[in-house]
Amino acid sequence: MIHEVVSILEALLFSMLEYAPALIFASLGAVLSERSGVVNIGVEGMMRMGAFAAAVAALSVPTGVSALAGMAGGAGLAAIHAYLCVKWRSDQVVSGMALNLVALAGITFLLESLYSPTGTPSIQQLTRWHIPVLASIPLLRGISGHSAMTYLALAAPFAFHLFLWRTAAGLRLRSAGEKPAAVATMGISVSALRTLAVLGSGMLAGLGGAALSTSTLDRFEHHMPSGLGFMAVAAIVFGRWTPLGAFGAALFFAAGNALRIGLASSAPGVLEVIPQGFLLALPYVLTLLLLSTRQSQSGAPAALGTAYDPEAR
């Protein structure tokens, strides 16, 4: 009995860690952009771009290198976002949604023109790392056997936390999102800070997309990332716009998804009692519940969503 429970938990842990990197990277990307004051709901489109670019690149270069193409793809879309929102003070939500629509239809078009309507050809998946000691311990065995993406995704939030809260650059970046005028008073360019943050956000979202097409699966599929970008937005709200909070939320959502997939394949009877739709809706219901019960401020940066106009003072 105990043995069975352990093996079930082990499978869940493994499945969660397979699925989580995309969500973690995308959430970190969204945190980066929004901490600098720029709303980024274009994460979904940037992930799609990254997933596609990485899969296409992996057809001709080693898969490890192709992740860079994914990051470049995401950053390319982010550059448009930054240009419109930072330089031209466009509506950040409109720009983000436009990028989502462009990435959705544009990549569908490219996919059909270049490969097939359903996806790219298969590529060499990222190498899986088997960690010698862990692989022999029950339960913790689930941590072993993933690609570098997973381990990077487990470490990145902590590095990111240190960057935001322990370095001068991180402080400036956060200030640009809280009180941009104060940053400008110090002689630092708010526009440059925000542009860099949005570009970094695109890279991370692109990396998240690349994780989907090179690590979780072995090709780009036409529906990718099927809403993960919006789930990343939920994760940062849930995690109060902090890297570690978003990380926790992303892991939690990934665990929920692992549970759903696990139930669907091994215990379909349970899904007759608790329909899949409930489990799919759960992350969003929880985020809404959290938002509606939280007494204090939501933790969003004060200047989030407002364009900074240096001439407006």
Place this chain on the structure above:
Amino acid sequence: MAEPADAGRPSRLAESIWASLPSALSVGLSLLVCLAMIAVTKGSLAVAGEAYLEMLQGGLGNFALFNETGRWTQFTRPWGESATKAAILTFTGLSVAVAYRAGLFNIGAQGQMTVGAVSAAVLGAKVSLPWGLHPLLCLLGAAVAGGAYAVLPVVLKLRRGVHEVISTIMLNWIAVSLVENWLVVGPLRASAQAGQSISGTDQIAATAALPRLLEDGSRLHAGFPLALLAALAAWIWLFRTRLGFETRAMGQNAEAARAAGIPSARRLMQAMVLAGALAGVAGAILVLGTELRFPATLGAPYGFDGIAIALIGGTHPLGVAASALLFGILRAGGTHMQLLGVHKSFPELIQGLALLFVAGRLIWQWALTRRPRRAPGVPAAPAPPAAPATSGGGA
């Protein structure tokens, strides 16, 4: 832009042309960029031109074939397809536009549309009513469901300061998950008939379907005139009534509106519920007009398209109707591009790019007003600019 004195003030018409210029140029630029994209991927400009011709013929009708056969169905069938798409886009576009005018960004049209569609499908299949009343009941039910689904974002915004973009994104996925992955595959799944399983809900009763306007196989149905009426009504409400004025004042400057004694919470709630109701009706039009049931999935993300339609239409109800009609035609024609190996969702790319260019509204304004400095005294009135097409400030 400097405010000139009353002398030489342009007429209302000139003003509205000026106001819609960025949108028109954005659509034009997007059409060009997309043409170039096909030309590059297919390696020939001729193929790209042919694809565009297919798209136009698919949406508007094939004149050459009409000359040959003399059949009006050459026109009425494509028009029917264009009009049904335009009707849905008009409603979701109005939904976003009405909320936007009140200062709310309704990303949630997709979710509101989903609950509206499923309500219409249930009312259409489970209730029996005479012919005239049944569609009305379904439309009303969809409007109520969509409107009710839009209440929570306003409550959260007023009580907790939660931005409506975030709450409506969450509500979208909740609606889609619960309806498509639970209701439609569970309690509401169509009963299998004669051995073949049908995806989606039960088919609606014949009395509930929106009446077709033509008898020749064109799918043109009552939803299209209804959409035009809705656009007209929204225009009157927003621009010709006190309530609409107060709602727009909220969107222009909520603080000033509050100071002027406008009951801001109530106006926000009204605008958002109206937005939800409009999106809900869009779902009903899809179900009662073409699908005749809630299909396994809604297919095109019409709710998200509403954002593009609304902003390309300048969030003006009549502009929304115009842009919905344009993209309805393009999207109905999109299926015909498939013949040339261009995916049928290509018009959505045109639409997305146009939205992106509209987002850079300030760039257009800068490009259109940039010209040699005039001598002082001559008002720099917004006159139609010379050769705006050469301005490269789009992307």
